[in-house]
Amino acid sequence: MTNVSQVTRDQAHEGLVVRGVSKRFGATQALDRIDFDVRPGEVVALLGENGAGKSTIGNIIAGTFPSDTGHMTWQGRPYEPKSPGDAITHGIGLIHQETRLLPDLSIAENVFLGRLLTRAGRIDRTEMNRRAEEQLHRLGLDISPTRLVGTLRVAAQQQVEIAKALTLNARLLILDEPTAALGGDETDHLFERIDALRKEGVSFIYVSHRLEEIARICDRIVVMRDGQRVATHATAQVPVSQLVEEMVGRSVDRLFPDPGVPTEREVLRVEGLSNPSFRDVSFSVRAGEVFGIAGIVGAGRTEVVRAIAGVDPVTEGKVSVDGRVLRLRGPRDAIEAGVALVPEDRKGQGAVLDLSIGDNVVLPSLGRVARQGWLTPQRVTEVATDAIKMMTVKGRAAQPVRTLSGGNQQKVVIAKWLERKPKVIILDEPTRGIDVGARAAIYEVIANLARSGMAVVVVSSDLDEVLGLSHRVLVLSRGRQQGILPAEEATNSAVMHLATA
Amino acid sequence: MSTTSNAAKPLDAPPAERRLKAPSWVTGLLTGSRGPAVGLIVMCVVFYIATPYFLTQNNLLNIVDQAVILGLLALGMTAVIITGGIDLSVGAVLALATMVLGWTSHDLGWPLWLSALVAIGVAGACGLANGLGVTFTKLPPFIATLAMMSIARGLANVITDGQQIVGYPEWFGNLSTVRYLGVFTFVTFVLVVLYVAGWAYMRYRTGGRELYAIGGSSEVARLAGISVRKRTVLVYTVTGVLVGLAGVFLSMRLDSSQPSAGTGYELDAIAAVVIGGASLSGGVGSVTGTLFGVLIIGVLHNGLNLLGVSPFVQQIVIGVVIALAVMVDVLRRHETR
Numbered sequence: 107m108t109n110v111s112q113v114t115r116d117q118a119h120e121g122l123v124v125r126g127v128s129k130r131f132g133a134t135q136a137l138d139r140i141d142f143d144v145r146p147g148e149v150v151a152l153l154g155e156n157g158a159g160k161s162t163i164g165n166i167i168a169g170t171f172p173s174d175t176g177h178m179t180w181q182g183r184p185y186e187p188k189s190p191g192d193a194i195t196h197g198i199g200l201i202h203q204e205t206r207l208l209p210d211l212s213i214a215e216n217v218f219l220g221r222l223l224t225r226a227g228r229i230d231r232t233e234m235n236r237r238a239e240e241q242l243h244r245l246g247l248d249i250s251p252t253r254l255v256g257t258l259r260v261a262a263q264q265q266v267e268i269a270k271a272l273t274l275n276a277r278l279l280i281l282d283e284p285t286a287a288l289g290g291d292e293t294d295h296l297f298e299r300i301d302a303l304r305k306e307g308v309s310f311i312y313v314s315h316r317l318e319e320i321a322r323i324c325d326r327i328v329v330m331r332d333g334q335r336v337a338t339h340a341t342a343q344v345p346v347s348q349l350v351e352e353m354v355g356r357s358v359d360r361l362f363p364d365p366g367v368p369t370e371r372e373v374l375r376v377e378g379l380s381n382p383s384f385r386d387v388s389f390s391v392r393a394g395e396v397f398g399i400a401g402i403v404g405a406g407r408t409e410v411v412r413a414i415a416g417v418d419p420v421t422e423g424k425v426s427v428d429g430r431v432l433r434l435r436g437p438r439d440a441i442e443a444g445v446a447l448v449p450e451d452r453k454g455q456g457a458v459l460d461l462s463i464g465d466n467v468v469l470p471s472l473g474r475v476a477r478q479g480w481l482t483p484q485r486v487t488e489v490a491t492d493a494i495k496m497m498t499v500k501g502r503a504a505q506p507v508r509t510l511s512g513g514n515q516q517k518v519v520i521a522k523w524l525e526r527k528p529k530v531i532i533l534d535e536p537t538r539g540i541d542v543g544a545r546a547a548i549y550e551v552i553a554n555l556a557r558s559g560m561a562v563v564v565v566s567s568d569l570d571e572v573l574g575l576s577h578r579v580l581v582l583s584r585g586r587q588q589g590i591l592p593a594e595e596a597t598n599s600a601v602m603h604l605a606t607a
Numbered sequence: 608m609s610t611t612s613n614a615a616k617p618l619d620a621p622p623a624e625r626r627l628k629a630p631s632w633v634t635g636l637l638t639g640s641r642g643p644a645v646g647l648i649v650m651c652v653v654f655y656i657a658t659p660y661f662l663t664q665n666n667l668l669n670i671v672d673q674a675v676i677l678g679l680l681a682l683g684m685t686a687v688i689i690t691g692g693i694d695l696s697v698g699a700v701l702a703l704a705t706m707v708l709g710w711t712s713h714d715l716g717w718p719l720w721l722s723a724l725v726a727i728g729v730a731g732a733c734g735l736a737n738g739l740g741v742t743f744t745k746l747p748p749f750i751a752t753l754a755m756m757s758i759a760r761g762l763a764n765v766i767t768d769g770q771q772i773v774g775y776p777e778w779f780g781n782l783s784t785v786r787y788l789g790v791f792t793f794v795t796f797v798l799v800v801l802y803v804a805g806w807a808y809m810r811y812r813t814g815g816r817e818l819y820a821i822g823g824s825s826e827v828a829r830l831a832g833i834s835v836r837k838r839t840v841l842v843y844t845v846t847g848v849l850v851g852l853a854g855v856f857l858s859m860r861l862d863s864s865q866p867s868a869g870t871g872y873e874l875d876a877i878a879a880v881v882i883g884g885a886s887l888s889g890g891v892g893s894v895t896g897t898l899f900g901v902l903i904i905g906v907l908h909n910g911l912n913l914l915g916v917s918p919f920v921q922q923i924v925i926g927v928v929i930a931l932a933v934m935v936d937v938l939r940r941h942e943t944r
Contacts, residue, residue, distance in 0.1 A: 417830060441832040455830055458823030460890050469820055470831040472813035481813050522831070 120181050121145040121309055122167065122198075122278055127176030129162055129333075136162045138333040139176065144278060149300060149310040151320040151342065154330035155353055155541030160313050162333075164280045167311070168200035169193035181277075191220065199271030200280045207263055209256030214238035216255050217270040241269040245299050259404070261292040268299070272308075279303075280311045285319060286538065290402050290602065297323050316568075317346045331355055354543035361546055362574035365553040365562075368395035373561035374445075374530045376414060379423035383409035384585035386423070391530065391561040396552065398576030398596075399565045401605050406585040407565045408450055411532045414563075415447035416440035427529055441470060444529035448519050448536060450565070456519035457507045463518055464490035464503035471525040493521040497551060513544025520551060531555055532563040537571060549575060569598055581605050640896035642935060643883050647899050647906065654910035661913060668790065672783070674905035675798050676701075676860075676869075678898075679853035680876035681883075682805050683734075683846030685897040688880050689809070690842055691822040691889025692748035696737060696755035697850045697876055701869035702763040704730040704854025709772030709864030719779060727851030733759055734847020738840035756873070763866040773863040783859040794856050801849070806894040818842065822889030878925070879904055882932040903928065 122144040129137040137159045144150045152160045166173045169187030178185045180196060187193040190200070207216045214234040215222070223230045223237075238251035245265050255263060264284060271279055285293045300310060300323055312324055320327060321342050329337040329352045337352045374391040384406035391397040399407045412418045414425050416434040425432045427443045434440060437447070449455035457466050464486040468475045475481060475489050490503035497517040501510050507518055516536060523531060533552065537545045552575060556562045566572045572579055579596040581588045581604035588604040654661040680697045687694045704726040712722040733755055740751035782793040791799070809815035820828040821835050829835050858864050883900030885892025907928060911921045 415830075437830050438832040438834065447830060449830060454824065455826050458820050458827050458890065461819060461823050465816065465819065468816075469828070469833070472816060472833075476813045479813050480811050481816060482811060 119143070119145050121148065122185070123179045124163070124167070125176055125178070127163065127166060127173045127178065129159075129166060129171075129173050135333050137166075137173070140330075140333075140335055142328050142335065142338070144309045144311055146277070146309055147304050147307045148326065149304060149312055149324045151324035151327040152311055152313045152330065153317075153320065153327055153349060153353055155543055158330040158353070158541075159333040160330055161282065163330075164200055164282060164311065164313060167193070167278075168198060168280055170200070194271075194274050194276070197275055197277040198280070199274065199276040199278070200282065201264070201267045201271065201284060202282055207255045207266060210254060212252045212254055213242070213249065213258075213266050213269075214251040216266060217241070217251070217273050219270075221274075237273060238269065241273045242266075244272065245269055246295070261288050261296075261403070264288070264296075265299075272303075276308065278309045278311070280313070282313045283539075284312070285314065285316060288403060290606070292403065293319070317349055320349075321346075329353055350542055353541075361549065363550050363553040365396045365556040365575065365577070366394060368556070368577055369393045369559070373428060374414075374563070375426045375429075377424050377426075379410065379413060379420060379425065381409070381413055381419060381421045383418075384413075384582070387580075387582075387587050388423075389580050389587075389590060391563060393529075393559050393561055394556050395578070396556045396562045396564060396576045398572035398579040399563065399582065400569060400572045400579050400601050401582035403567060404584070405582040405605065407567075407582055408534055409585075410582070411447065411534055411563060411565055412449075414440070415445055415532060417447065417449075441526070444526075446470075446523035446526065446528035446531045448516075448523070448531065448533045450534040450538060452512070452515055452519055452538070457515055457522075459508040460506055462490075462504050462506055463494065463499065463501055463510070466507050466518055467493045467503075467522045468525070470522055474525060489525060493518075493524060496524065497521045498547065511544065512540040513547060516540060516548055517551065520555075528560060530561045530563065532565070534565045535567065536564065537566070537568065569601060573598065573601065640884055640893050640899055642939065643896055643899035643903060643932065646882075646932065647903050650903060650906055650910070654906065654913070657910070658913045661910060666909065666913075668786070670902070670905045670909045671795055672792065673909065674901050675783075675794050676853050676857055677872070677875055677879060677904065678798050678901045679801070679849045679856070680872055681879040681897050681901050682801060682894065683842075683849040684873075684876040684880050685805070685883070685885060685892055685894055686809070686818060686842045687748070687846055688877070688885045688887060689822045689889060689892045690818050690839055691825065692741060692839070692842070693752065693877065693887070694734075694737065694843065694846055695749065695752040695873045696733060696759055697846070698869035698872035698874075699756040699759035699763065700730050700733045700847060700850045701854045701857065701872060702866055703733065703759040704851040705858045705864040705868050706763045706766045706772070706866055708855055708858050710766045712775075713772050719776065723855045726855055727848055730851025730854060731844055731848040734844040734850070735840065737847070738843030741843065742836040742839050760866075767866065769866055771863055771865040775858065775862055780859055780862050783856060794859065797852070797856075802894060802898055809894050814838070814841075819890055822891070824890075875904065878929050882929060884936055900932075903932075 124140060124142050127137055127140045128135070140159070140163055142150070152163070154160050165171055167178070169190045169192050180198065185196065187196065187198070193199070208219070211219070214231070217238045218234050223234050225233070235251045242249060242251060245268060247262065247265050249258070249262065255266060258266065268279065284296060288296065304310065312320070314320060324342040327339040327342055327344060327349070328335060329349065331353060369392055371393045372390050373393050376390065377388050379387045387410050389397070399410065401407050409418065413420050416437045416439050420434055425434065427445060430443070432439060432443045453459060467490045468486050472481065475485060487503045494501065494503065497520065499514050499517045499521065501514055507515055510518065536552065537548050540548060552562060552564065564572060564575050573596050576593060578590055578592050579601060580590045581601055583605050591600060660666060680701070684694055684697065707729045708722050708726040711717045711725055712719050737752050737755050740746045741748050784792060786792055809818070817828065817833050817838055820831070820833060821838055825835050857868060879900035880892060880897050881887065881900070882903055883892065883896030883898070885896065904925065907925060908921060911924060
């Protein structure tokens with residue numbers, strides 16, 4: 107930790123040096139001669155669309171798999187990790203987007219997994235707990251190290267992952283979309299921690315889609331596209347439009363399309379809706395309107411829309427569509443009434459990844475697509491081909507959904523409802539984990555749904571997204587409705603003010 | 608394989624695998640089960656070279672006759688495994704069905720057709736209980752059917768205090784031995800009909816397609832408005848009914864009812880389904896694949912018997928075949944990912 111300021115010649119620093127690293131998977135050149143540097147105490151942003159190669163380079167640095175060509179040096183010595191364990195021994199840790207912790211083990215056991223401390227052949231729980239607690243404190247976390255990880259919130263679990271890496275004396279942390287599941291406060295907190303650790307000389311590679319965060323926390327930016335490094339910025343203060351252009355390789359002029367003017371006809375009405383996660387939520391949505399629901403993580407956004415879609419039980423209040431009160435005993439009742447939900451967890455709830463696009467598209471409307479219960483593959487293909495064309499999905503009807511990009515998967519999840527011609531379509535986190543270029547296409551789809559006369563409800567933790575798409579925005583905080591703002595009044599600060607109330 | 612006019616029904620299978628242009632109904636039949644089909648053919652060629660008697664009509668019919676019981680169990684098991692479940696109780700429920708048949712017809716003096724119906728009904732009720740256990744009490748399928756396996760085996764023994772029941776009317780036994788058109792016995796005819804029906808159901812009926820969705824991701828299926836519980840209960844119940852039928856057929860063949868019948872059959876059935884390309888994690892599998900799986904096991908036993916290989920060695924060979932079949936399948940899937 108002596109050389110922090112002695113960065114003189116290109117390869118002479120104590121950080122990580124990556125030179126000419128390439129990786130090929132089958133027919134895809136995932137990485138093409140990548141060069142970059144991470145100096146001690148530096149936070150380097152790695153930007154790029156999905157498939158640009160960000161995760162691949164992260165995995166190579168973290169020892170998940172080797173590179174085909176090129177070399178790396180770390181702390182002045184050649185660095186060739188043979189396994190993730192090897193990388194950790196060298197002080198390099200990868201924090202995954204989805205945390206990889208064992209929910210039924212305690213925090214301390216998770217932190218020391220694979221290298222449990224022992225004394226005289228027995229596991230030394232006291233010492234493990236003490237050392238885990240030390241790291242939790244370092245991160246400003248006041249939780250007992252004996253708590254089971256499964257009982258923690260996502261944000262806290264992520265901190266545990268970081269604590270784990272720190273306990274192993276990590277000097278370089280690769281953070282893959284660390285804020286994807288975090289709320290505003292939690293993000294601020296994470297950034298404070300990163301800042302503090304940076305002052306201790308810990309380096310970070312920060313992978314994110316959220317450009318405004320990068321300006322806040324990073325020192326430099328490396329932009330990747332199609333496995334190549336397309337730009338390096340010596341500062342993080344780069345106009346967002348320029349970064350987006352570099353990432354997608356073309357200019358993206360208008361991110362949010364115009365959803366048109368809503369009609370006066372009320373379609374969805376929610377009155378006094380309550381269940382254990384939220385209380386007394388009331389609003390109505392007109393045909394052709396895009397209605398946003400904002401709030402920080404844990405505010406109850408997802409819970410509200412799940413209740414409306416009949417997925418979770420309602421204890422009080424009512425939901426009506428076109429003036430008819432729904433009896434919600436399960437998702438089927440909502441679907442029959444014309445309410446469709448595009449859930450937040452695309453892979454776990456939205457699509458069956460191993461089934462084809464066709465089989466996924468017809469899933470909610472099997473009864474309608476089939477003739478007297480008989481369904482030929484030709485008929486499925488026919489319906490799916492229409493949907494693929496309408497939603498401009500890049501794929502064939504027989505292709506498994508797993509092989510599609512996130513954006514195309516999401517289009518399939520939306521497409522599967524269109525055959526039923528829903529009156530209300532609810533999209534929960536419609537662009538989570540989808541890259542910038544593909545997001546514009548999803549926004550276009552959402553605007554089109556509204557223009558076609560559906561009542562559209564959009565839930566998102568990306569505030570710009572809610573504000574950019576919606577005619578009106580409902581703000582939730584801790585399960586309570588804080589207010590409904592029309593688009594003109596729904597500024598970033600007005601919404602955040604309500605959301606943190 | 609004939610040359611068809613139009614091989615451009617493009618979406619039956621991924622194009623990369625369509626170098627051999629078979630008629631679309633052939634590709635339709637074989638979707639997802641090319642591996643086991645090839646395996647079966649290779650095995651037949653090897654046994655034919657080793658012993659020409661293998662390919663005689665008599666021997667082939669013999670193989671089919673032997674495969675009936677396993678075939679019925681594996682058919683239900685296919686649907687259960689596709690939904691992501693498993694049924695360990697089929698062997699024990701099979702025994703219970705044969706004992707109910709023997710006891711009601713011999714000790715209670717009921718007409719045989721009625722006894723057969725009741726035996727099938729009892730097995731169906733066991734399946735229903737499995738289904739309710741899995742859905743409403745949320746027991747893992749492994750546990751629910753493990754419990755049923757023990758209960759059914761116990762009941763089968765309780766009925767006659769472990770004694771076997773011997774002797775059925777001649778006409779009853781004839782159903783499994785007398786060939787019509789020189790090929791089908793009544794029993795094999797029923798098996799063929801059920802396989803065609805099962806194949807059509809899983810492939811072309813909405814109910815069948817729903818089972819694949821449930822196995823792929825039950826939460827996705829539920830959010831799409833599919834009655835996951837109802838479907839699941841139905842699958843286990845139908846499996847029970849098929850097992851009951853197998854129990855009746857077994858009594859015909861053995862001319863007796865034995866409480867120890869079907870011990871270990873659940874594992875043979877699972878093996879056949881897995882050899883046929885199904886995945887124990889659900890969502891993948893097919894009736895044609897299972898048919899090949901059943902025939903592979905049947906042919907293997909038969910061929911090795913003809914070659915005079917001891918039953919103990921046969922067990923080893925079958926174990927190796929299961930491991931190889933699944934290994935090849937996993938590798939193939941991994942490559943297409």
